[in-house]
Amino acid sequence: MLRTLALILAGGDSPALSVLTAERTEAGVPFGGKYKIVDFTLSNCVNSGIYNVGVLTQYRPRSLHTHLGVGRPWDLDRAQGGLRIFHPSPTPDGGGWQRGTADAVRYHLDVVEEQSVEAVLLLAGDHIYKMDYRPLLELHSERNADLTMAVRSVSPHDVRRYGIVGMGSDGKLDRFVEKPRRADSSLASMGIYVFRKQYLIDLLRRHPEADFGRHILPKIIGSTNAYGYNFQGYWADVGTVQSFYEANLALLAETPALDLYDPEWVIHTTSADRAGAEIGPQARVIDSLVSDGCRVHGTVIHSVLSPGVYVAPGAVVRDAVILNDAYIGPDAVVDRCIVDEDVRVGAGAVLGDSDDNTPNQTAPERLNTGLSIVGMFAQVPDGARVGRNVAIRPRTAAKAFPKDGVVASGSTL
Amino acid sequence: MRVVAMIMAGGEGTRLSVLSEKRAKPSVPFAGKFRIIDFTLSNCVNSGIFDVAVLTQYRPHSLNDHIGIGKPWDLDRARGGVRLLQPYIGRNDQSWYRGTSDAIYQNLNFIKENRADLVLILSGDHIYKMDYNTIINQHVRSGADLTVGVMEVPLDETDRYGIMTTDEADRIVEFTEKPKNRDKGPLASMGIYVFNAEKLIQRLSEGNDDKPRIDFGKNVIPAMVAEDVVYAYRFSGYWVDVGTIDSYWETSLQLLDPNLDFDLFDPNWVVRTRSEERPAAKIGPQARVTQAIICNGCTIRGTVERSVLSPGVYVSPGAIVRDSVVMNDTWIGPGAVLDKVIVDKQVVVGAGARLGFGDDLDTPNKAQPDKINAGISVVGKSAHIPPGISVGRNVVINADRDAEDFPDGDVGSGETI
Numbered sequence: 001m002l003r004t005l006a007l008i009l010a011g012g013d014s015p016a017l018s019v020l021t022a023e024r025t026e027a028g029v030p031f032g033g034k035y036k037i038v039d040f041t042l043s044n045c046v047n048s049g050i051y052n053v054g055v056l057t058q059y060r061p062r063s064l065h066t067h068l069g070v071g072r073p074w075d076l077d078r079a080q081g082g083l084r085i086f087h088p089s090p091t092p093d094g095g096g097w098q099r100g101t102a103d104a105v106r107y108h109l110d111v112v113e114e115q116s117v118e119a120v121l122l123l124a125g126d127h128i129y130k131m132d133y134r135p136l137l138e139l140h141s142e143r144n145a146d147l148t149m150a151v152r153s154v155s156p157h158d159v160r161r162y163g164i165v166g167m168g169s170d171g172k173l174d175r176f177v178e179k180p181r182r183a184d185s186s187l188a189s190m191g192i193y194v195f196r197k198q199y200l201i202d203l204l205r206r207h208p209e210a211d212f213g214r215h216i217l218p219k220i221i222g223s224t225n226a227y228g229y230n231f232q233g234y235w236a237d238v239g240t241v242q243s244f245y246e247a248n249l250a251l252l253a254e255t256p257a258l259d260l261y262d263p264e265w266v267i268h269t270t271s272a273d274r275a276g277a278e279i280g281p282q283a284r285v286i287d288s289l290v291s292d293g294c295r296v297h298g299t300v301i302h303s304v305l306s307p308g309v310y311v312a313p314g315a316v317v318r319d320a321v322i323l324n325d326a327y328i329g330p331d332a333v334v335d336r337c338i339v340d341e342d343v344r345v346g347a348g349a350v351l352g353d354s355d356d357n358t359p360n361q362t363a364p365e366r367l368n369t370g371l372s373i374v375g376m377f378a379q380v381p382d383g384a385r386v387g388r389n390v391a392i393r394p395r396t397a398a399k400a401f402p403k404d405g406v407v408a409s410g411s412t413l
Numbered sequence: 414m415r416v417v418a419m420i421m422a423g424g425e426g427t428r429l430s431v432l433s434e435k436r437a438k439p440s441v442p443f444a445g446k447f448r449i450i451d452f453t454l455s456n457c458v459n460s461g462i463f464d465v466a467v468l469t470q471y472r473p474h475s476l477n478d479h480i481g482i483g484k485p486w487d488l489d490r491a492r493g494g495v496r497l498l499q500p501y502i503g504r505n506d507q508s509w510y511r512g513t514s515d516a517i518y519q520n521l522n523f524i525k526e527n528r529a530d531l532v533l534i535l536s537g538d539h540i541y542k543m544d545y546n547t548i549i550n551q552h553v554r555s556g557a558d559l560t561v562g563v564m565e566v567p568l569d570e571t572d573r574y575g576i577m578t579t580d581e582a583d584r585i586v587e588f589t590e591k592p593k594n595r596d597k598g599p600l601a602s603m604g605i606y607v608f609n610a611e612k613l614i615q616r617l618s619e620g621n622d623d624k625p626r627i628d629f630g631k632n633v634i635p636a637m638v639a640e641d642v643v644y645a646y647r648f649s650g651y652w653v654d655v656g657t658i659d660s661y662w663e664t665s666l667q668l669l670d671p672n673l674d675f676d677l678f679d680p681n682w683v684v685r686t687r688s689e690e691r692p693a694a695k696i697g698p699q700a701r702v703t704q705a706i707i708c709n710g711c712t713i714r715g716t717v718e719r720s721v722l723s724p725g726v727y728v729s730p731g732a733i734v735r736d737s738v739v740m741n742d743t744w745i746g747p748g749a750v751l752d753k754v755i756v757d758k759q760v761v762v763g764a765g766a767r768l769g770f771g772d773d774l775d776t777p778n779k780a781q782p783d784k785i786n787a788g789i790s791v792v793g794k795s796a797h798i799p800p801g802i803s804v805g806r807n808v809v810i811n812a813d814r815d816a817e818d819f820p821d822g823d824v825g826s827g828e829t830i
Contacts, residue, residue, distance in 0.1 A: 032692065032693070033692060033693030034692065034693055034709070035692075072484075073690075251695075252695075254697075260692035261691075261692060261710070261712075266690050267690075267692070268690055269690070271688035271689075271690065271709075272688075273485070273683045273684070273685045273686065273688065274678075275444065275445065275446065275447075275677035275678055275684070275706070276444070276445030276446050276706040276707055276708035276709070276721075276722070276723075276724075277694060277706065277707045277708070278669075278671075278677075278678070278705075278706055279702045279703065279704065279705045279706070279707055279717075280671060280703075280704060281669075281671075281703055281704040282703075283702070283703060283704075284701075284703075285696045285700070285702050286696060286697070286698055286699070286700055286701075287696065287697060287698040287700075288695075288696050289692075289693040289694065289695055289696075290693055290694045290696060290707060291693040291694070291709060292446070292688075292693075292708060292709045293678065295678065297671075302698075304693070305693070306693075
């Protein structure tokens with residue numbers, strides 16, 4: 001296999017995830033119970049035998065840094081290679097913030113140059129998928145390519161969300177169009193690129209633009225030795241509230257498309273020291289994922305519970321994603337919500353109340369399917385009634401709620 | 414004050430029957446994802462003691478794997494950390510550990526090399542949470558040569574314990590192993606000792622055929638009570654010796670009582686263990702789970718009541734698990750019924766099989782009537798139970814048993830396979 005350095009881009013601010021990314025970068029958002037989104041890409045690297053990994057951070061990285069630590073869960077705490085965090089630092093003229101993916105890599109080119117590797121594997125830290133990168137690297141090496149990218153077919157309706165490529169029968173790429181309104185191809189780039197190291201260095205020195213997808217790739221594909229690698233396994237971009245919610249609940253299917261139980265492709269993560277979940281004598285739990293450290297004394301239906309969630313007696317959690325250490329008080333109801341870490345839902349409060357599906361007034365294009373979302377450390381007071389499509393910002397205090405506790409559908413608090 | 418902890422983990426634990434057939438007792442899974450020794454190891458590091466030796470002898474493989482280099486307990490350290498001390502051969506001598514104090518005697522060098530002032534000797538097979546600083550502080554304050562952790566037990570149970578009789582200042586004046594007459598007071602030894610290192614070395618080194626120094630309870634403690642300053646330290650929290658099938662089963666199910674004074678979720682006293690990398694437990698649409706501990710990696714499609722499930726257990730649709738303890742990666746087939754059983758790791762329970770069947774709770778196990786007589790059936794590691802058969806009460810099915818070991822199908826109460 002090619003000697004490879006993997007660079008994971010984990011610095012974006014992902015505004016479409018609303019309050020979930022208000023205080024942390026998307027790669028650090030919990031997923032599927034005990035994981036964080038970045039775990040999938042990191043595990044793909046080490047499961048593919050790549051132990052030389054850099055994570056590029058910029059936006060609100062603290063939660064991600066804490067999670068990564070020295071890379072132990074992924075066996076990336078190594079003397080040779082291992083895990084390295086690449087973060088921005090100011091230039092003498094006060095600049096230094098990165099304006100896009102290419103800019104981020106360009107900023108660390110000196111480190112890339114020092115590495116005795118043949119290939120640089122550029123990855124996104126905010127996708128959920130299981131992929132062996134070795135066949136991709138093999139193809140890259142066989143074709144003696146400058147650039148090889150993973151591509152997959154998407155629905156023609158969705159082409160405007162992706163970079164769309166044209167690929168010849170020999171796998172050679174002849175064009176790249178970023179987010180076109182319509183396209184005659186439905187092959188989308190997955191944001192997974194293998195570059196020949198020297199080619200990448202020369203490319204970024206020649207092109208000063210900020211972003212690979214928006215600026216550089218459309219210019220060079222067609223005149224460069226670039227190939228596509230077709231991947232049709234499970235792959236989800238959980239960059240919107242709706243897709244994040246759906247991908248979580250899809251894990252509840254009898255045979256989910258994403259198999260987390262595969263012993264041949266373990267998704268590694270920092271497992272907190274928590275006892276097995278406690279299911280109480282009055283509890284009712286069906287059709288749900290329950291992580292270690294949870295204590296369930298109420299009812300949980302069709303939901304995903306991250307570690308340490310407490311569901312009090314009489315509480316009902318339905319169609320919800322509840323992240324770490326949230327507390328759901330006695331007789332509270334949580335219906336069709338995403339509840340972030342350390343939220344406290346007071347006794348008798350109802351989240352996801354009423355049939356009024358008014359889209360969120362601040363972000364109607366993002367919150368319109370009836371999902372309400374509560375940011376981390378928010379305190380929902382006893383007896384509050386929170387409607388649909390509501391966003392509650394992180395650390396909202398109980399006294400910030402209206403006196404009568406009613407938060408109408410579509411509001412933002 | 415340099416303290417080293419030495420954890421006795423070499424005992425066979427015969428009373429745990431097939432559970433400790435292939436592993437030492439401290440390595441038996443408990444409370445879902447833990448091993449019994451996790452409680453003692455976590456007590457050490459939570460008390461700030463990072464020089465820990467684990468003395469192994471009987472079937473150490475599983476225990477060694479579990480402890481590894483001590484990462485889960487932050488005992489993988491440049492200085493100190495965890496050390497496994499197994500029996501060894503020397504130029505002039507070789508011997509298995511003949512008893513608890515003999516095991517320490519053979520490793521006196523560990524104490525000397527660590528320049529320890531105090532030696533904390535612990536048992537690796539008890540379930541409790543204790544800050545050892547309290548016993549150490551009392552030991553130092555009282556000027557004792559030896560302090561023994563004790564707890565009050567009901568007078569009618571004193572014949573099961575080593576009983577310490579104390580004066581009004583809690584100095585131990587008499588030690589009686591399992592007193593028949595129950596007149597020695599209620600203070601039972603917990604197998605927790607704080608020794609002044611010098612005194613310990615001196616007392617263990619003077620052993621000979623006339624003055625054996627093989628076992629703490631039998632030899633060393635009685636001798637020291639007579640000659641040295643020995644105090645009792647009273648402990649009043651939750652403490653259990655899960656040394657028998659009955660107490661293992663009872664203690665496991667006690668954990669399901671929300672009012673039990675033993676909180677596994679206490680963020681200030683985390684019990685640490687080697688966590689396996691498993692996804693969250695999946696509870697299916699037809700599942701029914703009440704009063705249970707369910708660990709990561711479990712898939713529940715049937716019914717689970719009043720039971721403790723270790724990581725990776727699969728309960729098929731229509732199966733019922735009641736009043737049972739099921740260890741890692743056991744597969745329970747569709748329609749199978751488990752009632753009051755302990756099932757070890759990687760067991761396969763065939764579809765429709767019934768374990769713990771019938772009302773005959775009183776016929777004790779014929780081969781081990783003294784150990785298995787409370788109606789609990791036990792299945793050893795990796796056994797395969799054929800589909801459709803019934804297995805009675807007080808039955809022992811040994812490890813690795815397969816379909817051909819069940820020639821008659823059903824197994825009556827009290828049998829052993």
